[in-house]
Amino acid sequence: MDVLLIGYGAIGRTVLEKLGDGPGRIVAILEVPERVKAVRALVPSSIKVVGSTEDLASLPPLAAECAGHKAVATYCVGLLKRGIDVIVISAGSLSAPGLFDELKASARHGKAKLMLPAGAIPGADALAAARIGGLDYVRYTSRKPPMAWKGTPAETVVDLASVKERTVLFKGRADEASQLYPQNANVATTTALAGLGFDKTEVLLTADPAAKGNIHLIEAGGAFGEMRLEIAGKPLPNNPKTSSLAAYSLVRAIRNRCGNIEI
Numbered sequence: 115m116d117v118l119l120i121g122y123g124a125i126g127r128t129v130l131e132k133l134g135d136g137p138g139r140i141v142a143i144l145e146v147p148e149r150v151k152a153v154r155a156l157v158p159s160s161i162k163v164v165g166s167t168e169d170l171a172s173l174p175p176l177a178a179e180c181a182g183h184k185a186v187a188t189y190c191v192g193l194l195k196r197g198i199d200v201i202v203i204s205a206g207s208l209s210a211p212g213l214f215d216e217l218k219a220s221a222r223h224g225k226a227k228l229m230l231p232a233g234a235i236p237g238a239d240a241l242a243a244a245r246i247g248g249l250d251y252v253r254y255t256s257r258k259p260p261m262a263w264k265g266t267p268a269e270t271v272v273d274l275a276s277v278k279e280r281t282v283l284f285k286g287r288a289d290e291a292s293q294l295y296p297q298n299a300n301v302a303t304t305t306a307l308a309g310l311g312f313d314k315t316e317v318l319l320t321a322d323p324a325a326k327g328n329i330h331l332i333e334a335g336g337a338f339g340e341m342r343l344e345i346a347g348k349p350l351p352n353n354p355k356t357s358s359l360a361a362y363s364l365v366r367a368i369r370n371r372c373g374n375i376e377i
């Protein structure tokens with residue numbers, strides 16, 4: 115199946131590289147107009163590189179977004195309406211009021227499918243299955259070294275430089291966490307959408323001098339039993355803010371959609 119890749123940054127590069135012979139074949143890349151020339155020079159000549167969907171003679175049946183939150187609103191709504199299936203990796207965008215509902219309505223209108231891979235979190239599949247039996251609680255905890263919270267509203271909560279022990283910076287709803295702390299928005303949003311929703315998913319953002327890197331913990335309990343999944347992800351070489359697992363998760367989603375076996 116032919117695939118349109120939206121965005122050719124750290125995740126886009128990894129997707130093109132790791133997708134290899136598929137299943138799924140990137141036939142076109144949609145980038146911001148000012149990057150089209152640079153991207154053109156980086157990818158095989160068989161791949162079209164465009165700055166607008168209007169520059170494509172026809173649209174492939176599947177689009178894989180890895181361009182950022184703005185691109186989800188700009189392109190994914192229209193693509194779904196036109197019957198193109200869309201995989202969205204910028205999950206945090208769905209915490210913006212109204213956008214998820216608009217995407218769902220567009221998918222219904224176009225008889226298309228919106229897919230949300232697990233991205234950087236562990237166990238989104240387990241959460242979504244556990245929800246069917248009934249979930250009692252879902253909690254997402256982020257643990258990072260204090261200075262990793264620099265440039266976020268955490269600076270108004272504590273003096274990051276003098277944090278000596280684990281300190282809670284934010285405790286509340288998943289959508290509030292996503293809006294206030296965009297760096298954590300993808301994980302908070304995916305956890306909420308897979309499990310108990312924005313209002314019932316508890317989010318704890320903490321600064322911990324003992325944390326070695328960016329650690330995500332997902333805890334949940336319900337009719338299925340209990341789970342506790344922790345991940346210390348490694349970033350992609352081209353973007354220290356992006357977990358490599360997010361890129362692999364997008365490759366997996368493309369393969370699942372395009373191949374004969376889904377796992």
Ligand SMILES: NC(=O)c1ccc[n+]([C@@H]2O[C@H](COP(=O)([O-])OP(=O)(O)OC[C@H]3O[C@@H](n4cnc5c(N)ncnc54)[C@H](O)[C@@H]3O)[C@@H](O)[C@H]2O)c1
Nearest residue numbers: 121122123124125145146181182185204233234300356360
């Ligand atoms: N779901 C998850 O767990 C998860 C984890 C990490 C990152 N992400 C998200 O994945 C997205 C991509 O991450 P990245 O590290 O590759 O970012 P990046 O900044 O390295 O690359 C983004 C690319 O998209 C392009 N782009 C921006 N706006 C565009 C538009 N309107 N149309 C077309 N192209 C556009 C940029 O020019 C850039 O080349 C981000 O939104 C990030 O939040 C999700």
